[in-house]
Amino acid sequence: xxxxxxxxxxxxxxxxxxxxxxxxxxxxxxxxxxxxxxxxxxxxxxxxxxxxxxxxxxxxxxxxxxxxxxxxxxxxxxxxxxxxxxxxxxxxxxxxxxxxxxxxxxxxxxxxxxxxxxxxxxxxxxxxxxxxxxxxxxxxxxxxxxxxxxxxxxxxxxxxxxxxxxxxxxxxxxxxxxxxxxxxxxxxxxxxxxxxxxxxxxxxxxxxxxxxxxxxxxxxxxxxxxxxxxxxxxxxxxxxxxxxxxxxxxxxxxxxxxxxxxxxxxxxxxxxxxxxxxxxxxxxxxxxxxxxxxxxxxxxxxxxxxxxxxxxxxxxxxxxxxxxxxxxxxxxxxxxxxxxxxxxxxxxxxxxxxxxxxxxxxxxxxxxxxxxxxxxxxxxxxxxxxxxxxxxxxxxxxxxxxxxxxxxxxxxxxxxxxxxxxxxxxxxxxxxxxxxxxxxxxxxxxxxxxxxxxxxxxxxxxxxxxxxxxxxxxxxxxxxxxxxxxxxxxxxxxxxxxxxxxxxxxxxxxxxxxxxxxxxxxxxxxxxxxxxxxxxxxxxxxxxxxxxxxxxxxxxxxxxxxxxxxxxxxxxxxxxxxxxxxxxx
Amino acid sequence: xxxxxxxxxxxxxxxxxxxxxxxxxxxxxxxxxxxxxxxxxxxxxxxxxxxxxxxxxxxxxxxxxxxxxxxxxxxxxxxxxxxxxxxxxxxxxxxxxxxxxxxxxxxxxxxxxxxxxxxxxxxxxxxxxxxxxxxxxxxxxxxxxxxxxxxxxxxxxxxxxxxxxxxxxxxxxxxxxxxxxxxxxxxxxxxxxxxxxxxxxxxx
Numbered sequence: 121x122x123x124x125x126x127x128x129x130x131x132x133x134x135x136x137x138x139x140x141x142x143x144x145x146x147x148x149x150x151x152x153x154x155x156x157x158x159x160x161x162x163x164x165x166x167x168x169x170x171x172x173x174x175x176x177x178x179x180x181x182x183x184x185x186x187x188x189x190x191x192x193x194x195x196x197x198x199x200x201x202x203x204x205x206x207x208x209x210x211x212x213x214x215x216x217x218x219x220x221x222x223x224x225x226x227x228x229x230x231x232x233x234x235x236x237x238x239x240x241x242x243x244x245x246x247x248x249x250x251x252x253x254x255x256x257x258x259x260x261x262x263x264x265x266x267x268x269x270x271x272x273x274x275x276x277x278x279x280x281x282x283x284x285x286x287x288x289x290x291x292x293x294x295x296x297x298x299x300x301x302x303x304x305x306x307x308x309x310x311x312x313x314x315x316x317x318x319x320x321x322x323x324x325x326x327x328x329x330x331x332x333x334x335x336x337x338x339x340x341x342x343x344x345x346x347x348x349x350x351x352x353x354x355x356x357x358x359x360x361x362x363x364x365x366x367x368x369x370x371x372x373x374x375x376x377x378x379x380x381x382x383x384x385x386x387x388x389x390x391x392x393x394x395x396x397x398x399x400x401x402x403x404x405x406x407x408x409x410x411x412x413x414x415x416x417x418x419x420x421x422x423x424x425x426x427x428x429x430x431x432x433x434x435x436x437x438x439x440x441x442x443x444x445x446x447x448x449x450x451x452x453x454x455x456x457x458x459x460x461x462x463x464x465x466x467x468x469x470x471x472x473x474x475x476x477x478x479x480x481x482x483x484x485x486x487x488x489x490x491x492x493x494x495x496x497x498x499x500x501x502x503x504x505x506x507x508x509x510x511x512x513x514x515x516x517x518x519x520x521x522x523x524x525x526x527x528x529x530x531x532x533x534x535x536x537x538x539x540x541x542x543x544x545x546x547x548x549x550x551x552x553x554x555x556x557x558x559x560x561x562x563x564x565x566x567x568x569x570x571x572x573x574x575x576x577x578x579x580x581x582x583x584x585x586x587x588x589x590x591x592x593x594x595x596x597x598x599x600x601x602x603x604x605x606x607x608x609x610x611x612x613x614x615x616x617x618x619x620x621x622x623x624x625x626x627x628x629x630x631x632x633x634x635x636x637x638x639x640x641x642x643x644x645x646x647x648x649x650x651x652x653x654x655x656x657x658x659x660x661x662x663x664x665x666x667x668x669x670x671x672x673x674x675x676x677x678x679x680x681x682x683x684x685x686x687x688x689x690x691x692x693x694x695x696x697x698x699x700x701x702x703x704x705x
Numbered sequence: 706x707x708x709x710x711x712x713x714x715x716x717x718x719x720x721x722x723x724x725x726x727x728x729x730x731x732x733x734x735x736x737x738x739x740x741x742x743x744x745x746x747x748x749x750x751x752x753x754x755x756x757x758x759x760x761x762x763x764x765x766x767x768x769x770x771x772x773x774x775x776x777x778x779x780x781x782x783x784x785x786x787x788x789x790x791x792x793x794x795x796x797x798x799x800x801x802x803x804x805x806x807x808x809x810x811x812x813x814x815x816x817x818x819x820x821x822x823x824x825x826x827x828x829x830x831x832x833x834x835x836x837x838x839x840x841x842x843x844x845x846x847x848x849x850x851x852x853x854x855x856x857x858x859x860x861x862x863x864x865x866x867x868x869x870x871x872x873x874x875x876x877x878x879x880x881x882x883x884x885x886x887x888x889x890x891x892x893x894x895x896x897x898x899x900x901x902x903x904x905x906x907x908x909x
Binding site: 239240243244247248251268300301302303424425426428429430 | 721722725726729730733734737767770771774775777778780781782783
């Protein structure tokens with residue numbers, strides 16, 4: 121059947137099973153919006169207020185639903201606004217397909233109105249991109265875009281659509297299959313390598329499982345738990361993998377790295393076998409590289425070969441999908457007689473688990489209570505209690521993000537959204553919208569900072585318009601807390617450009633948008649405020665005025681070794697040492 | 706890991722889809738990741754849908770491994786081969802217009818003859834030479850002609866090709882009584898493969 125390019129785009133989305141797109145119209149993309157007008161769905165369009173929000177919402181939707189998120193924006197400034205979200209999705213491996221409008225093909229390169237070199241700009245921040253120059257190529261480009269976004273290491277794919285090809289007519293014939301000779305991700309790990317890994321795990325006396333976002337992306341949480349229990353391995357997760365392993369499990373050590381737990385960092389440092397699954401040895405995880413698991417034989421399972429041996433030399437690399445490799449690994453372990461290690465090894469392992477437990481007892485995640493000032497960690501703890509770890513938690517970027525990661529008791533995969541790799545402030549609210557659309561049945565709690573929240577607070581309009589019952593809890597310390605913390609600890613207390621006391625009254629701001637606003641200023645007001653917020657049906661903003669001097673601890677200064685964590689408010693000597701660590705680069 | 710020690714020049718052949726934007730993907734990758742390209746040349750292969758790039762990159766083992774992996778990560782890249790690891794030939798082509806006043810003309814022609822350069826244009830005062838060769842040969846002729854005066858010089862960047870297919874080479878080596886490299890298991894498999902005429906040339 122012959123139809124317009126715009127209609128072909130919508131029909132293709134339908135074939136891909138897309139039922140929601142986040143977008144914002146404009147000149148070059150108008151044909152798509154015109155086709156949407158009478159498109160016999162089901163295809164829901166959610167109008168955001170700024171284009172980056174469309175991208176972040178698509179990311180949130182993708183991670184929570186496990187499907188590809190889609191956003192549609194126009195050319196030029198819309199495409200450049202979207203760039204932040206694309207890079208964010210690229211670093212955190214979020215499968216999204218982003219459509220941008222483009223000036224008509226005969227105008228390209230002519231400095232036309234709202235023209236930008238979209239594909240040139242997005243090339244380094246997408247997994248792949250397309251500039252479609254013929255209406256007949258639209259369907260194939262979309263098929264390939266969805267295939268590339270969702271397979272292998274997932275990531276963002278950008279499709280640039282010039283206006284004239286959206287208007288011209290062509291035969292619609294959606295390809296059934298897609299074959300790209302130059303793109304064949306490896307899913308099954310090399311059997312020989314897996315066998316080697318199994319033997320290394322058998323030999324190990326102080327093994328640690330270090331788990332990243334790849335475990336969530338490949339839905340390998342059940343296999344991860346099985347492996348941990350089979351070999352009695354303590355588990356630490358990266359920021360991206362929170363929820364991949366229940367935090368109340370006896371083998372869970374929580375998060376590792378710059379703001380990770382003491383036990384997790386010490387266990388990795390002292391381990392003799394580090395099993396990294398779907399993690400990429402990010403600098404915020406490793407700290408000083410040569411002090412990261414220095415004695416360990418490192419096994420690295422990752423679907424992206426370029427992640428392996430990029431920053432840390434890996435002894436047993438396994439390229440493959442986390443889930444499939446773990447299944448095969450457990451088969452090998454059972455065959456190799458994992459149940460019967462020698463008594464010496466068995467005793468050493470029990471000793472190791474006792475050691476980990478000791479570290480955990482010695483330095484659990486803690487904070488000092490105060491009767492007058494609300495401690496931010498307390499707010500997260502109460503959110504965790506009230507939701508029993510069942511909520512979908514979304515964050516912005518900064519201290520509140522780390523407190524949420526440290527103090528929320530995660531129980532399920534795909535219940536946590538945060539901007540890990542890029543650290544995009546303002547990510548929270550739009551990502552929460554994507555989460556709420558993906559799971560309308562779930563309570564979505566946004567834990568945000570006052571600095572982060574205002575970077576996309578205009579999306580409250582989208583939230584209210586679509587009656588998304590998101591609960592935004594603002595950990596309000598009146599400033600850019602994480603920057604303040606670094607200036608305090610590393611830059612000798614020379615505070616510069618961190619004061620946000622001129623922020624709006626968030627209660628009134630919420631009300632101005634038509635949402636409910638609640639404020640909590642005293643510790644005893646926190647629980648009632650949260651209870652009320654969770655009880656009412658619509659969107660709520662809870663403005664929690666917290667202690668602005670609170671530090672996010674433990675902390676490893678950038679460039680420092682993870683074993684040298686700062687555990688409590690640092691004195692002058694500790695600060696001097698932290699300042700020196702920076703030059704370790 | 707990237708300490709810059711043991712940095713060596715590598716010649717890397719990259720087969721890519723012959724599509725719009727591929728060159729900028731590759732060039733962009735190098736600038737984004739901070740790798741240095743010393744030379745780059747691109748052209749169509751026997752199959753017009755495939756282009757071949759020859760890159761010369763300097764780096765230690767770790768960097769070169771990453772270069773290969775990152776190139777491979779690009780969706781339009783079909784195959785990456787580090788030719789430095791195998792027996793190969795490299796060539797570059799230089800065109801240069803050299804001063805050739807009567808007192809130097811014979812000298813320029815003599816040098817051109819020694820290096821098997823072709824004279825492709827002549828004027829009363831200049832000679833334009835075309836010369837191909839590997840890096841050291843080209844460096845030598847340029848140094849010889851520099852004192853006479855090179856008015857303009859242009860070079861293509863390196864292209865390189867492996868000497869024969871690996872299987873063909875191995876068979877030849879075996880005939881000559883040389884043991885091929887590689888693990889015994891792998892060797893056996895490949896030998897079996899090479900006996901099957903249908904898959905000759907693909908076993909590598």
